[in-house]
Amino acid sequence: MNLSNNLTPSLSLPSIRLAIYPYAKDKTFGLLAKVDHIVFKQNGYIAIDKGEQCPERQAVQVSSHDCRLGKWYCEGIGLEEFSETAAYSSLETPHADVHHQVQRAIELIQKDWISDQGIHNQLIESVKRFESASTEVMTLIDDMVEQKHQPSASTD
Secondary structure, eight states: OOOHHOOTTOOOHHHHHHHHHHHHHHHHHHHHHHHHHHHHHOOOOOOOOHHHSOOOHHHTOOOOTTTTTHHHHHHHHHHHHHHHHHHHHHHHHHHHHHHHHHHHHHHHHHHHHTTTTHHHHHHHHHHHHHHHHHHHHHHHHHHHHHHHTTTOOOOO
């Protein structure tokens, strides 16, 4: 959203606040959703590193609908505020892929990935895939906010 295009010198301070507040609120909600996603990913890395039963491993053994971002997306503010955007409908696949690949990587570290080059390569590929999907998730969250606040292209 380019606020300078929406704010003209004739607007009063209360009008400016009304124009900025909804965008700032949604941007903040998007940032909180991204933090939840980063925490999930960090727990995945810790679980991969520890390679054993640990709280972080348990934290990532949830579906993409049951994690904090999934709840935001499926039943919370994400659904309420952003479901009309194109980016919203695109989020589910990369988000599910992050979960699948993190869980796959955790499965692979239970095998002899140090000695078996094939398993080692699969582990590296899973990490690359969840990082790629994660980047897409982060971009789509930003896109949802921007799409919601784009000026409508109505013709009068």
